[in-house]
Amino acid sequence: MHLPRTAVLLSSDPQFAFYLEEVLALANNEGAPTGEVLRIATSMIPHDFESAYNSFYPMAQGIYAQAESGMASNDRVSAREAYLRAASYYRGADFFLIGNWSDPRVDPLWVQQLDAFEKAVALMEVRVEDFTLKAHSPNMPGGEFKVIGRFYRAANAIGRTPTIVVGNGYDGSQEESYHTIGLEILKHEYNFVTYGGPGQPTVRRQQKIGFIPDWYNVATPVVEYLSKRSDVDMSRLPLIGLSFGGTLAPIAASREHPFTKVVAIDGLVSIQQGSKEEWPKPIIELYNNEWLRQRNSTYPSSLRWFIDQGLYSFNTTNPYEWFSRLGNITMSPEVVKTMPRPVFVAKGQDDTMSLNQPELAYEILVSGRPNGKNLTYFHEFNTSLGAGEHVAIGAMKIQTSTPPLTRVKSY
Known part of the structure; x- marks a missing residue:
């Protein structure tokens, strides 16, 4: 993935940099204060998808605990805002795990983010x-x-x-x-x-x-x-x-x-057409050779995530099938x-x-x-x-x- 000239580079890994900027942007509307996102960014290791979970999840748990404390003291505003932030960080913890469908954390993390968000919804005006x-x-x-x-x-x-x-x-x-x-x-x-x-x-x-x-x-x-x-x-x-x-x-x-x-x-x-233009050689190789899916750790993080997310969101383990259906x-x-x-x-x-x-x-x-x-x-x-x-x-x-x-x- 090409680095945009406008990007705030919170990581030397382009995919991490973009995702962190995406989370940071939620600061505009109650989703993630800048200080918390910057703290998360400091512990993410470029190209290491597991480090994203290790960085986001502790923050999610800590902010969720703040929300529960706010509810216990009847501070509805603070509780609502903390639940929203916790939901954002649970999503972040989950985001790079979907390359392994059998990871026991994937579905429970989504349940946690839904729970936090629904608790915030109940407190909205x-x-x-x-x-x-x-x-x-x-x-x-x-x-x-x-x-x-x-x-x-x-x-x-x-x-x-x-x-x-x-x-x-x-x-x-x-x-x-x-x-x-x-x-x-x-x-x-x-x-x-x-x-x-x-x-x-x-x-x-x-x-x-x-x-x-x-x-x-x-x-x-x-x-x-x-x-x-x-x-x-x-x-x-x-x-x-x-x-x-x-x-x-x-x-x-x-x-x-x-x-x-x-x-x-x-x-x-x-999207299929655009991805062929952005990553022409690896995408064509992947399309023609299913076994290359097993070697995608050699690809840039942006392409690795694109493939992982594609297979997951199209509910298939077959790269050829995913990319064909994407073209439809x-x-x-x-x-x-x-x-x-x-x-x-x-x-x-x-x-x-x-x-x-x-x-x-x-x-x-x-x-x-x-x-x-x-x-x-x-x-x-x-x-x-x-x-x-x-x-x-x-x-x-x-x-x-x-x-x-x-x-x-x-x-």
Whole structure:
């Protein structure tokens, strides 16, 4: 992985540096104070995935104990904030372990982060409702699965309210989305909704199912659920996709036309295509020679993690199968031509992870559908304002003050 010029290098290992910056960015919205993250960074050993667990887990346990102490003394604010931070660190402890599915820590760590987050939710000033929805897909064994999500009601809202639905991608969690964009959405007095489908962290762990190409079948029950609520304005229902979610969101909106617009941060046509360009030799070798999976310790940390996460999130131990299925999830001409709504494509000015994918997405959306030029918008987050990296990491306030979100009430 190429080092972005804007990166805050908290590690000499590019993958660790990016992940630590991702966690540090949560300091903007109650997810991880800088001092705690910097302390974690000092004990992470470059290229040593086990050291990430050894660095994050003690911090998670210590902060969780603070939260429990706050609850015991009826200090609800301190308890809520500590539970949120503990959840962030439990996720960090888990993040690099998924290369070994049989590791007995993987699932319990996720249970711990969910427990901490749910305890924080119970102490929030806004009303939050969990939902579990039955869904169907021909790509799913047995044809059925469950979509899991949360509905956050805007404070002081009366009646039907604009509602923003946010979906993550390759590895991001719903809980993380609360910090990265959700709290800012709630400050703007919109409802905020997260959802997760096959391959995404909670669904993958609880249901043991991987990503599917027909992502619209994940979105369908969410739309139906929202349409039955008396506090949702269905005429103002944007869908935001973050990172790989910038591919999944357009796929969802290609069939689910109740979404009034799509915001893809970043807009990605195909992760498979992008990975071939970033790591051409090892990816092609891996694709053609399954046994090389056993030798991936020689690869850069970023590629090792990409492979580990891919195998896990697609629920397969076969590298060829993973990479083939990854190529089936794409913003294809067939997807684009059935999208009648406005689409906002965004990228960071110095985002070296997405390469030219956002520009390709914009071109496809313009040329591949009726009135595409007038329905498609491109926005580049500026490096000079601290928003130039992948998904404008660390610049949540800039994200929510740019036209794609400030125009929500117009759609």
